[in-house]
Amino acid sequence: MIDIQNITVRFGEMNVLNNISMAFEQGQMIGLVAPNGTGKSTFMNVLMNYVKPLNGKIVFKDGLCYSTKQNEVKIHTFVSMMPDQSDLYNHLSGREHLKMFATMWKSDLKLIDETIEALNMGHYVNKKTGTYSLGMRQRLCFAMQIVTNTDIMMMDEVMNGLDPNNVEIISKILLKKKAEGKIIIIASHLLDNLEKYADRIFLFNEGKLIDTNQIIEDFSQAHIKTIRIKNMESNTKKQLHELYPNIKLQTLTNDMTLIHLPSSEASLLSSLTSFLVERNVVDFAFGKVTLNDLYAMYYHEESNVTAS
Known part of the structure; x- marks a missing residue:
């Protein structure tokens, strides 16, 4: 359990974290999403007491809580953050790094070989890390986090530099750890992956963590609530707004127009489909608002058309 109570962090005149209060429970995967420099890393550094x-x-x-140095030592026996590639020692092997972390956190040494196998690291783990590619170094950093076996794990851009196969392998390991009851907090720009696996996703705005379900009701539920149209003409938008005044349109900076539906009734979907086809709009798709859509809406929205 993590109970965050009224946390504020200020750098100069700017509140990077602004009076944040929330709680995370065991067995949850938490996703943090925002442009660089908006507080994701600072937030995790506060949880580690680095800030x-x-x-x-x-x-x-x-x-x-972090009231004394003795308490910090106790907390860091069950809370860990994934190391950065700059933390690796080029003259040591990957296996030596894993043994070092497992020993520091007093975890079961059997986890070392299990993790090496799960991440397909066997062909290079005994070589010095100075010979590793960026992807190999990233997998090692993740493996070092996993062998700590702490109840709370934090990871900043864990998927950086990894190909789709390794992204999927790491995702499955994270799901296994979540099923074991761990809290996993991930800051990531791989939004499709985060949306697929995270239980709760937060955006950052003016130092606040905003739950995606607060921005769009039931965001995490897979209901048809959106029609996505590329390069929709202004005249078509105007006609749609006149015929369906209760429907909200949003055009994003990538020229994607989102039509937000008040319901997913078959009659409304059929009517809207006919409207679009009659106007030679054929490149559209029904679905729920995606995390990529939400990110663009929240941070890069271009225009709004709302019922008056």
Whole structure:
């Protein structure tokens, strides 16, 4: 459990984190999404006590918080953050790194070979990390996090530099760890992947963490609530707004127009399909608002047309 209470972090005159309060429960995968420089890494650094908040506190199990150095040591036995590639020692092998982390966190050494096998690292793990490619180094950093076997794991851009196969392998390992009851907090720009696996997803805005379900009701539920149209003409948008005044249109900076539906009734879907086809609009798709859509709407929205 993580109970975040009124956390504020200020750099100069700017509140990077602004009076944040929320709780995360065991067995949850938490996704953090935002442009660079908006507070994702700072948030995780506060959870690790690498950055001291101006006010507020983080409370973990048994009421532990970062009130003393002794408490910090206790907390860091069950809370860990994935190392960065710059933390690797080029003269040591991948296996030596894994053994070092497993020993530091006093976890079962059997996890080392299990993790090596799961990540298909066997053909290079005994070589010095100075010979590794960026993708191999990234997999090693993730493996080092996994062998800590802590109850709470934090990862900043864990999928960086990985091909789709390795992204899928890592995702399955994360699901396994979540099923074991761990809290996993991931900051990532791979939005499709995050949407597929995360239980809760938060965007950052002016120092606040905003739950995606607050932005769009039932965002995490797979209901047909959107029609997505590329390069929709202005005249067609105007006609649609006149005929369906209760429907909201949004045009994003990538020229994608989203038609937000008040319901997914078959009659409404049929009527809208006929409207579009009659106007030679054939490149459209029904579905739910995706995390990519939501990101563009929230951070790069170009225009709105709303019922008056």
